[in-house]
Amino acid sequence: MAEPHTIQVDIVSAEGEIFSGRATMVVAPASQGDIGVAPRHAPLLSMLKPGEVRVHTPDGAEHFFFVGGGAIEVQPNKVTVLADTAMRAKDIDEAAALAAKQRAEEALKDRSGHITQAEALAELARAAAQLKIIARLRKMHS
Amino acid sequence: MPGTKEIRAKITSVKNTQKITKAMQMVATSKMRRAQERMRAARPYAEKMRNVIGHLTQANPDYRSPYLQGRETVANVGIIVVSTDRGLAGGLNANVFKQTLFLMREWQAKGAGVKLCVVGAKGMAFFRRLDVPILAHVTHLGDRPHVKDLIGTVKVMLDAYRAGELDRLFLVNAEFVNTMTQKPSVTQLLPAQSLDTEALQEHWDYLYEPEAAQILDDLLMRYIESQVYRAAVENVASEMAARMVAMKAASDNAGKLIGEMQLIYNKARQAAITKELSEIVSGAAAV
Numbered sequence: 281m282a283e284p285h286t287i288q289v290d291i292v293s294a295e296g297e298i299f300s301g302r303a304t305m306v307v308a309p310a311s312q313g314d315i316g317v318a319p320r321h322a323p324l325l326s327m328l329k330p331g332e333v334r335v336h337t338p339d340g341a342e343h344f345f346f347v348g349g350g351a352i353e354v355q356p357n358k359v360t361v362l363a364d365t366a367m368r369a370k371d372i373d374e375a376a377a378l379a380a381k382q383r384a385e386e387a388l389k390d391r392s393g394h395i396t397q398a399e400a401l402a403e404l405a406r407a408a409a410q411l412k413i414i415a416r417l418r419k420m421h422s
Numbered sequence: 423m424p425g426t427k428e429i430r431a432k433i434t435s436v437k438n439t440q441k442i443t444k445a446m447q448m449v450a451t452s453k454m455r456r457a458q459e460r461m462r463a464a465r466p467y468a469e470k471m472r473n474v475i476g477h478l479t480q481a482n483p484d485y486r487s488p489y490l491q492g493r494e495t496v497a498n499v500g501i502i503v504v505s506t507d508r509g510l511a512g513g514l515n516a517n518v519f520k521q522t523l524f525l526m527r528e529w530q531a532k533g534a535g536v537k538l539c540v541v542g543a544k545g546m547a548f549f550r551r552l553d554v555p556i557l558a559h560v561t562h563l564g565d566r567p568h569v570k571d572l573i574g575t576v577k578v579m580l581d582a583y584r585a586g587e588l589d590r591l592f593l594v595n596a597e598f599v600n601t602m603t604q605k606p607s608v609t610q611l612l613p614a615q616s617l618d619t620e621a622l623q624e625h626w627d628y629l630y631e632p633e634a635a636q637i638l639d640d641l642l643m644r645y646i647e648s649q650v651y652r653a654a655v656e657n658v659a660s661e662m663a664a665r666m667v668a669m670k671a672a673s674d675n676a677g678k679l680i681g682e683m684q685l686i687y688n689k690a691r692q693a694a695i696t697k698e699l700s701e702i703v704s705g706a707a708a709v
Contacts, residue, residue, distance in 0.1 A: 292470055294569045294648040296463035312631050325478065326631035327640060351641055353474045353628075360470050362644070365569050376574025377558070377581065384539075384559035387546050414438055 440676035447669035454662035504595035505545030521606035595653040596660035604660035
């Protein structure tokens with residue numbers, strides 16, 4: 281271990297690493313109240329509420345990170361925060377699932393192929409417009 | 423000069439097309455690089471998640487999460503297919519669909535029903551023609567997919583799995599091998615496998631907030647979401663790489679075509695000049 285009174289902290293989300301380094305203290309919004317984690321904390325696993333994670337680094341600075349929820353794992357010499365990038369709540373998830381289902385149903389219902397034809401027409405119109413612009417540009421330059 | 427004007431018009435039109443394909447190639451190249459970075463950025467989360475879940479399952483051998491427990495009889499199989507929204511990417515989507523059809527046939531031959539979840543507009547256009555139920559669908563994730571756009575889609579499949587409507591869940595997407603190669607890959611999402619941690623020496627149990635079972639299920643849900651997210655990002659990288667190669671081929675072809683036509687044009691021009699000259703010379707000789 282580098283220093284006896286620090287703890288390795290990794291904050292990661294599915295879309296990227298947010299923080300990695302050593303800290304003297306970490307405060308996180310656990311699902312049943314904020315918890316402070318100092319080095320040699322007992323192993324703990326908890327879900328997180330949306331809120332901020334505070335990391336006190338050995339140089340005395342304090343870093344804040346917003347998390348939309350997630351989980352925290354504490355081992356005696358290591359803290360891992362698995363942060364959610366999105367706000368999570370049961371009803372929000374439920375609504376998103378419903379929307380995904382509806383999209384599938386709507387897309388399936390329209391078996392006639394109107395959508396693809398409309399899309400093709402739109403694509404064609406766009407291409408024609410682009411060609412027109414190119415032609416105009418050429419005329420201007422020549 | 424008959425013909426030369428037409429040839430010239432054709433050359434300019436091919437040149438315009440070449441400009442477009444060249445621009446698309448360059449755009450795809452820069453987008454591919456960014457997508458590759460995002461692929462790399464997603465890796466630590468998945469690794470840490472795997473570790474935590476590994477610890478958790480070892481500490482709680484008595485709780486069997488439905489996400490981890492295999493079912494003996496497989497009556498229904500779910501497949502999440504990741505495709506692109508736009509075309510002009512060579513055979514990328516076609517290969518993924520072929521692999522998916524292969525997987526579907528394999529399970530149908532065993533007597534299992536197949537249900538799909540489609541990511542991407544191209545996939546929807548393809549699979550709606552088949553007589554297969556599509557449970558969920560999401561398009562227009564863009565070049566930067568976000569986890570939050572995928573949560574609902576994945577949840578539909580997870581709920582179906584928990585309710586016993588699905589017994590297996592697979593993920594099919596284009597794997598980014600390198601710039602020149604993208605191959606379709608099939609991953610089994612549920613029941614989750616390969617979560618065994620490398621020989622954990624220390625053994626401890628955690629303090630839990632709330633209870634262990636709840637946390638394990640929540641984590642597994644996020645783990646699977648992150649896998650689908652990774653697949654979506656990887657698919658974007660593959661799409662850009664495939665488009666880059668396809669557009670490079672198109673630009674090269676256009677260049678070749680222009681060269682050939684230029685040759686024909688020059689010949690026609692030369693012939694016209696020669697003809698005119700000989701006409702003048704013979705005219706002068708006649709006088």
